[in-house]
Amino acid sequence: MLVIKDLKVKISEVDKDIIQGFNLKINSGEVHAIMGPNGSGKSTLSHAICGKEGYEITGGNINLEGRSILDLEPQDRATKGIFLAFQYPLEIPGVGNLSFMRTALNSQKKARQEKELNPAEFLKLVKEKASHLSVDMEMLKRPLNVGFSGGEKKRNEILQMALLEPKLCILDETDSGLDVDAMRQVSQGVNALRSPNRSFLIITHYQRLLNHIKPDYVHIMVSGRIIKTGGPDLALQVEEKGYGHLIANQKN
Amino acid sequence: MKNQEKHSINKLDNSRKRSKWALNYQKQCQEDLKKVGMPSRNAEYWKFASPNLWENTGLIPVSGKNFPKNDTQYLENKPEYYVEFVDGIIDPVTLQNLKKKLKECEISNFEESVCDQFHWANKLLGKAETKARKSYERPFALLNGGGSSQGIFLNCKESPRKPIHIFYSGEIEEKVNIRHLLKINCNAELHIIEHFSGNANYNVVTEGFLDSTSILNHNRLVSRFLRNSIITHFFINCMESSVVKTIGITLNNGAVRNETFLNLEGSQCDVTLAGLGVGRNQSSICDNSVFVAHLENSCKSRQIIKNVLTQGAKAVFQGKIYVDPKAQKTDGYQMSNGLILDEKSNFLVKPELEIYADDVICSHGSTSGSLNMEHLFYLKSRGISTNEARKILVEAFLEEVIEEISDLEFSKFVRKEIQDTLI
Numbered sequence: 180m181l182v183i184k185d186l187k188v189k190i191s192e193v194d195k196d197i198i199q200g201f202n203l204k205i206n207s208g209e210v211h212a213i214m215g216p217n218g219s220g221k222s223t224l225s226h227a228i229c230g231k232e233g234y235e236i237t238g239g240n241i242n243l244e245g246r247s248i249l250d251l252e253p254q255d256r257a258t259k260g261i262f263l264a265f266q267y268p269l270e271i272p273g274v275g276n277l278s279f280m281r282t283a284l285n286s287q288k289k290a291r292q293e294k295e296l297n298p299a300e301f302l303k304l305v306k307e308k309a310s311h312l313s314v315d316m317e318m319l320k321r322p323l324n325v326g327f328s329g330g331e332k333k334r335n336e337i338l339q340m341a342l343l344e345p346k347l348c349i350l351d352e353t354d355s356g357l358d359v360d361a362m363r364q365v366s367q368g369v370n371a372l373r374s375p376n377r378s379f380l381i382i383t384h385y386q387r388l389l390n391h392i393k394p395d396y397v398h399i400m401v402s403g404r405i406i407k408t409g410g411p412d413l414a415l416q417v418e419e420k421g422y423g424h425l426i427a428n429q430k431n
Numbered sequence: 432m433k434n435q436e437k438h439s440i441n442k443l444d445n446s447r448k449r450s451k452w453a454l455n456y457q458k459q460c461q462e463d464l465k466k467v468g469m470p471s472r473n474a475e476y477w478k479f480a481s482p483n484l485w486e487n488t489g490l491i492p493v494s495g496k497n498f499p500k501n502d503t504q505y506l507e508n509k510p511e512y513y514v515e516f517v518d519g520i521i522d523p524v525t526l527q528n529l530k531k532k533l534k535e536c537e538i539s540n541f542e543e544s545v546c547d548q549f550h551w552a553n554k555l556l557g558k559a560e561t562k563a564r565k566s567y568e569r570p571f572a573l574l575n576g577g578g579s580s581q582g583i584f585l586n587c588k589e590s591p592r593k594p595i596h597i598f599y600s601g602e603i604e605e606k607v608n609i610r611h612l613l614k615i616n617c618n619a620e621l622h623i624i625e626h627f628s629g630n631a632n633y634n635v636v637t638e639g640f641l642d643s644t645s646i647l648n649h650n651r652l653v654s655r656f657l658r659n660s661i662i663t664h665f666f667i668n669c670m671e672s673s674v675v676k677t678i679g680i681t682l683n684n685g686a687v688r689n690e691t692f693l694n695l696e697g698s699q700c701d702v703t704l705a706g707l708g709v710g711r712n713q714s715s716i717c718d719n720s721v722f723v724a725h726l727e728n729s730c731k732s733r734q735i736i737k738n739v740l741t742q743g744a745k746a747v748f749q750g751k752i753y754v755d756p757k758a759q760k761t762d763g764y765q766m767s768n769g770l771i772l773d774e775k776s777n778f779l780v781k782p783e784l785e786i787y788a789d790d791v792i793c794s795h796g797s798t799s800g801s802l803n804m805e806h807l808f809y810l811k812s813r814g815i816s817t818n819e820a821r822k823i824l825v826e827a828f829l830e831e832v833i834e835e836i837s838d839l840e841f842s843k844f845v846r847k848e849i850q851d852t853l854i
Contacts, residue, residue, distance in 0.1 A: 258812035273827025283813035
């Protein structure tokens, strides 16, 4: 599904590679978690995969289903099946939540030369998906993320994910700002989307999210590269001993 | 309108004699204009946009083909109440129809009003304009007063069920002076929607007199089909507890200047002025000059201005809130925002507060900037194309003004017009 090979990324304003020779392979249906201390390049990685402006690829490659996506615009990468659930979903006054979601879905369908949904068809679909995430019509009618609580914003991200049915879901610190109940609810939404044809890349600081969304692999990222890979136990090890222990081992 | 009909109106105009009160007013305007003179570029309220832009009768080049001859042709349904000015002349058929349907208001055209010695307008014509001139001189309004022969005088006694639409269209490229006079009686509510298109250079003056507890809702759409310049004057006098909401939508590519003067003579008035403009080339100049005079206590005023500018377009906002020593408990607010999409465009703002009372809340703010790149990325990351995402964000920026439009049918129409303008 996703193969990242020797990736090097720098942020335009900073004259230094934030990602330095990053390698990762995610097969269909797999759930990978990336953990790491602040400043290790986790969010930079997610933005680079999605093609955000200002993130310059200075080396290596990102392949999705065997094809490089580096020359694609963010919207084309989305159409190919990449979805990023934002750490801080943006509030955009004046843009209706519902109409934004319909535009997004139909833009992707149009690009894939599929039949677009009319308003009635879309409404039926969104109501069905929203009910699983406790997103009500009142929330859908409001401007995009405006005045939403932290939990509502994250549920709204997962609702978009459910509607767009991507092949690769990147969750960038989705647990940040969530209380225990909200995290459980969001995790249930994510777990409901797990399928043999859909892969997940979960970026998180803490092990607690991984109690709810069980990963197949856990990677520890430090200074722009993966220093250790393991199973769910590795996350428990981090929780218990911190990153310093792993970094020290790596140096030795 | 058929040529024959147009000719017959002109003939009628010439054959009737104006009343003394109207002639006096006309003469006064002409004399005052001689004293005041036309504005120069150095005048304080003209320094951002040259007055020559509104004196020039030459055509401003506008791209596009197949303009409709008038606005009613591109509205899906003709409104129930409407009157039409074609080439600056009122269409008598539409006026007759309106008179027949609209029992709540007494309506007459300009010429028949000013020829009636005892017309209700004789005590009002020019009065709001005179008050507006105390803030600063209005030479183009004087020009209008000295030369207009067209317009509607409307005395609103009860509230019409629906808005009254006024369409301006036509093909001639002349200067057109139009004069409206509105009187809204106690407890009545009037909603006027103006649509400007056609080839003329318009100079329109609207004077409005609101009795206590009356309401005036006013929308002005300068459509993308207007090919020349326009200057409007909206001089409104408000008595106790009256409410005004005036919203201007400017979508054309020519020079547009809207001079608004809201005179709050009674206490507890509530006035809102909102304006949006979409400027798409260097011929596009949208100038909103607003003066809100708080003369009595406990009045509230809000000004919201939004301009989207690209390809060297220019927008000007000069907004002043004046608070008289008597106007305690005033609540004044003013906000202007410019969304500048390239380096060639300009958003020029001059917010002013002049406050002589000590127990007031008055605030003003202004921002200008480009599209938020984080917002753009968010939309694109969901599969929305760059162009579509930019359009969504521009429309979102303007939404705050559109939300102020109370007539749902018209706000839907405006949204569609903005979308078509942004293509």
